[in-house]
Amino acid sequence: MSQIAPLTVDDDELVLLTDLYQLTMTQAYWKEGMAKPATFSLFFRRLPPERRFMLACGQQYAAERVSRLRFTDRILERLAEVDHLETAFLDWLANWRFEGDIWTLPEGTPVFANEPLLEVDAPIAQAQLLESLIMNLVQLETVLASKAVRLVMAARGRPVVDFGLRRMHGVDAAVRGVRAYRAAGLAGTSNVLGGLRHDLALNGTMAHSYVLAHDSEREAFRAFARHYPGTTLLVDTHDTLEGVKTVIELMRDEPGLSIDAIRLDSGDLGELAHGARALLDAAGHDRIRIVASSGLDEHGIASLLTNGAPIDAFGVGTQLGVAADAPVIDLSYKLVEYAGTPRIKHSTGKVNLPGRKQVFRRHDAHGHYIGDTIAGRDEHVDGATPLLHPCVVRGEAAPEAMAAAQAARERVVEALAHLPASLRRLAHGESDYPITLSEALERQTRGG
Amino acid sequence: MSQIAPLTVDDDELVLLTDLYQLTMTQAYWKEGMAKPATFSLFFRRLPPERRFMLACGQQYAAERVSRLRFTDRILERLAEVDHLETAFLDWLANWRFEGDIWTLPEGTPVFANEPLLEVDAPIAQAQLLESLIMNLVQLETVLASKAVRLVMAARGRPVVDFGLRRMHGVDAAVRGVRAYRAAGLAGTSNVLGGLRHDLALNGTMAHSYVLAHDSEREAFRAFARHYPGTTLLVDTHDTLEGVKTVIELMRDEPGLSIDAIRLDSGDLGELAHGARALLDAAGHDRIRIVASSGLDEHGIASLLTNGAPIDAFGVGTQLGVAADAPVIDLSYKLVEYAGTPRIKHSTGKVNLPGRKQVFRRHDAHGHYIGDTIAGRDEHVDGATPLLHPCVVRGEAAPEAMAAAQAARERVVEALAHLPASLRRLAHGESDYPITLSEALERQTRGG
Numbered sequence: 001m002s003q004i005a006p007l008t009v010d011d012d013e014l015v016l017l018t019d020l021y022q023l024t025m026t027q028a029y030w031k032e033g034m035a036k037p038a039t040f041s042l043f044f045r046r047l048p049p050e051r052r053f054m055l056a057c058g059q060q061y062a063a064e065r066v067s068r069l070r071f072t073d074r075i076l077e078r079l080a081e082v083d084h085l086e087t088a089f090l091d092w093l094a095n096w097r098f099e100g101d102i103w104t105l106p107e108g109t110p111v112f113a114n115e116p117l118l119e120v121d122a123p124i125a126q127a128q129l130l131e132s133l134i135m136n137l138v139q140l141e142t143v144l145a146s147k148a149v150r151l152v153m154a155a156r157g158r159p160v161v162d163f164g165l166r167r168m169h170g171v172d173a174a175v176r177g178v179r180a181y182r183a184a185g186l187a188g189t190s191n192v193l194g195g196l197r198h199d200l201a202l203n204g205t206m207a208h209s210y211v212l213a214h215d216s217e218r219e220a221f222r223a224f225a226r227h228y229p230g231t232t233l234l235v236d237t238h239d240t241l242e243g244v245k246t247v248i249e250l251m252r253d254e255p256g257l258s259i260d261a262i263r264l265d266s267g268d269l270g271e272l273a274h275g276a277r278a279l280l281d282a283a284g285h286d287r288i289r290i291v292a293s294s295g296l297d298e299h300g301i302a303s304l305l306t307n308g309a310p311i312d313a314f315g316v317g318t319q320l321g322v323a324a325d326a327p328v329i330d331l332s333y334k335l336v337e338y339a340g341t342p343r344i345k346h347s348t349g350k351v352n353l354p355g356r357k358q359v360f361r362r363h364d365a366h367g368h369y370i371g372d373t374i375a376g377r378d379e380h381v382d383g384a385t386p387l388l389h390p391c392v393v394r395g396e397a398a399p400e401a402m403a404a405a406q407a408a409r410e411r412v413v414e415a416l417a418h419l420p421a422s423l424r425r426l427a428h429g430e431s432d433y434p435i436t437l438s439e440a441l442e443r444q445t446r447g448g
Numbered sequence: 449m450s451q452i453a454p455l456t457v458d459d460d461e462l463v464l465l466t467d468l469y470q471l472t473m474t475q476a477y478w479k480e481g482m483a484k485p486a487t488f489s490l491f492f493r494r495l496p497p498e499r500r501f502m503l504a505c506g507q508q509y510a511a512e513r514v515s516r517l518r519f520t521d522r523i524l525e526r527l528a529e530v531d532h533l534e535t536a537f538l539d540w541l542a543n544w545r546f547e548g549d550i551w552t553l554p555e556g557t558p559v560f561a562n563e564p565l566l567e568v569d570a571p572i573a574q575a576q577l578l579e580s581l582i583m584n585l586v587q588l589e590t591v592l593a594s595k596a597v598r599l600v601m602a603a604r605g606r607p608v609v610d611f612g613l614r615r616m617h618g619v620d621a622a623v624r625g626v627r628a629y630r631a632a633g634l635a636g637t638s639n640v641l642g643g644l645r646h647d648l649a650l651n652g653t654m655a656h657s658y659v660l661a662h663d664s665e666r667e668a669f670r671a672f673a674r675h676y677p678g679t680t681l682l683v684d685t686h687d688t689l690e691g692v693k694t695v696i697e698l699m700r701d702e703p704g705l706s707i708d709a710i711r712l713d714s715g716d717l718g719e720l721a722h723g724a725r726a727l728l729d730a731a732g733h734d735r736i737r738i739v740a741s742s743g744l745d746e747h748g749i750a751s752l753l754t755n756g757a758p759i760d761a762f763g764v765g766t767q768l769g770v771a772a773d774a775p776v777i778d779l780s781y782k783l784v785e786y787a788g789t790p791r792i793k794h795s796t797g798k799v800n801l802p803g804r805k806q807v808f809r810r811h812d813a814h815g816h817y818i819g820d821t822i823a824g825r826d827e828h829v830d831g832a833t834p835l836l837h838p839c840v841v842r843g844e845a846a847p848e849a850m851a852a853a854q855a856a857r858e859r860v861v862e863a864l865a866h867l868p869a870s871l872r873r874l875a876h877g878e879s880d881y882p883i884t885l886s887e888a889l890e891r892q893t894r895g896g
Binding site (some may be wrong): 167171207 | 467624772793
């Protein structure tokens with residue numbers, strides 16, 4: 001190992017981002033000649049108490065990527081360092097390909113406990129190897145999209161912008177996070193790479209350091225506004241309302257300056273927004289918008305708006321960037337069928353639903369969701385829409401599924417318009433949204 | 449944008465992993481000809497209530513990496529898409545280099561509120577650009593190392609192994625996380641890429657799917673133990689103590705099999721460990737170790753051991769992988785000096801300590817920590833050790849600092865032996881470890 005390890009991960013290294021037991025189990029299947037078809041199902045057993053639904057996100061992107069995994073020579077050289085892996089097995093890995101199918105919910109679909117986000121149908125030695133990577137990739141986007149959509153709901157149409165890059169868990173989280181935020185409906189991001197790569201508008205204002213590096217706040221405001229017509233000025237470096245007065249004086253003294261917004265970043269945001277609005281309006285600047293940031297989450301945003309705070313846009317960092325109240329979901333990737341026979345683990349009360357599955361969602365005449373049925377893959381449920389679709393077929397990504405992934409943002413807008421009210425509430429608590437098993441699945445789960 | 453965006457981030461793209469305002473502020477500094485030396489300080493204002501200290505980690509690795517950032521042609525082409533960035537500025541970025549100094553705590557140093565983990569001394573347009581990336585990189589490793597070291601303390605010498613890849617926030621978190629776990633003293637990881645890259649032993653057992661794919665648990669155990677002499681068998685797929693009995697029968701029937709350990713992964717781990725131990729001992733297998741996993745955190749481990757659970761090693765996933773109880777620290781990267789003058793922001797009670805700083809740690813005759821003093825960079829504190837050292841000097845990584853980063857694991861062992869008892873407690877609560885400001889810094893902070 002070189003003294004300084006590289007920091008980024010190359011595309012061909014993703015196949016190594018696996019738990020050791022995936023490799024040792026795969027070698028065992030290979031040695032035992034176990035190559036029959038298996039189905040693994042990706043789901044979570046319960047919603048975090050802080051969520052009434054999760055927004056399934058990243059599963060089509062992940063499926064496309066894992067379907068292209070290969071063990072290159074460089075990778076096999078590194079695996080040769082790993083104990084217990086035999087040379088003949090590594091030779092076999094050189095020709096390893098994913099040749100199976102992956103069914104997924106379309107990205108941006110609200111999903112509930114025990115509903116598969118994704119199912120893999122493939123020879124067991126192919127499906128098993130994907131486990132850790134799929135879970136890692138899907139969890140990130142699902143956790144972040146599920147948090148971001150709550151901010152969108154709380155802001156009631158006002159733009160919410162991601163300021164969280166610095167608080168996120170590393171490089172990949174920061175970049176793919178923006179993909180999830182875009183799906184969830186955030187209006188923009190401060191994160192340049194994330195925004196460019198995943199097509200979300202870039203936003204930025206200024207930092208306190210810019211103000212402090214100038215001889216005065218007024219000097220800093222003037223310089224920035226001259227450079228960037230239509231800019232947003234950060235007014236709280238010293239005293240927020242004094243900062244607002246400085247903006248007003250500056251605009252009076254230099255009528256050519258174009259300032260679109262001010263940003264409040266500390267203190268009692270509701271009170272300061274009222275104070276700032278009053279000062280701006282009294283000076284005839286009712287067109288200047290107020291952006292607020294500083295420790296906000298969906299409850300903070302909802303409470304500000306309920307109390308009538310005249311805030312036009314929100315920047316959210318820390319609480320969003322790690323989904324601080326629910327940073328993890330207990331995703332499982334479980335074998336549910338092998339060699340045509342449903343499999344089931346039920347030690348200590350944990351029950352997995354056996355067999356290949358489909359999720360059916362029922363809608364009323366207005367398109368509102370009225371309940372889900374989890375069923376066998378080949379069942380039909382009258383008047384309900386099957387949600388899982390093939391995303392990778394015989395090892396190849398289906399173009400229409402990839403296009404569907406790109407439409408996640410539109411799918412979320414549609415979903416928010418049709419979720420029952422009990423699911424759109426931000427407070428903790430159970431919803432009354434009914435999730436049932438089909439009769440056949442119920443019977444099979446009981447072992448009948 | 450291609451329909452499917454790439455998933456991994458290349459080395460040269462790291463320079464784009466920044467907030468837009470770093471670029472617009474830098475352009476503003478460039479337009480204004482502001483190129484005087486600045487110092488930015490990286491610190492946090494308060495410990496999370498769940499932590500009595502943080503383990504500073506990642507700052508030397510990050511410093512080395514950011515000192516090598518360049519704007520390549522490919523990157524500048526992408527920046528040309530960003531509004532407000534001028535062609536002449538992009539030309540200037542083509543020659544942008546970091547030419548300053550970065551001072552850091554050695555990795556693996558316990559750190560407290562308001563103590564700099566890192567300070568950057570450089571022309572303001574260089575130092576400002578590093579902000580978001582440094583914060584993103586350092587936070588991840590510091591948050592994860594600070595959680596992992598608590599598991600190590602709780603396990604009282606027993607090995608703790610990382611099983612968290614699938615729950616971590618993406619690819620980079622999973623890989624650099626292992627670097628932090630190694631520093632903190634974990635014994636191994638299941639994560640193949642992380643372990644290979646960052647030199648931590650690889651561990652793995654088997655999954656429930658392996659048992660379920662076989663005709664019986666006994667068949668699965670026999671196959672796995674034949675393939676992997678000295679293996680660990682997962683005994684809870686159906687019923688834990690029945691699984692242990694199956695292991696014992698198998699060893700009786702096939703005396704040649706070598707099984708080193710069993711793993712419990714559900715249920716009441718303490719009770720099951722007692723039951724399993726009794727069964728194994730009665731059969732003469734007192735050499736077979738018991739590994740426990742399943743929702744463990746430091747409190748769970750401490751409670752099991754306090755109650756005498758005969759567990760020899762722990763696997764920890766979910767709670768570790770996102771540091772679920774404290775997934776974020778409120779790191780700040782603040783301008784503290786510009787053009788030779790200390791700068792200070794103090795709106796709404798947040799006070800930043802002005803000027804370049806040094807942290808001095810005092811030890812008693814046995815090497816135990818007895819208190820810290822935060823002082824100006826050039827102060828001297830009698831009988832105390834200065835903790836910040838130059839890590840990057842005039843743009844070049846100092847080889848001795850990079851070597852020091854590699855020794856983080858040994859530094860943590862040393863630190864754990866010398867932390868006062870109040871800091872080693874796992875329960876929430878304040879410690880009485882004294883952190884003071886030097887007289888000179890105290891005066892300057894008050895504006896005297």
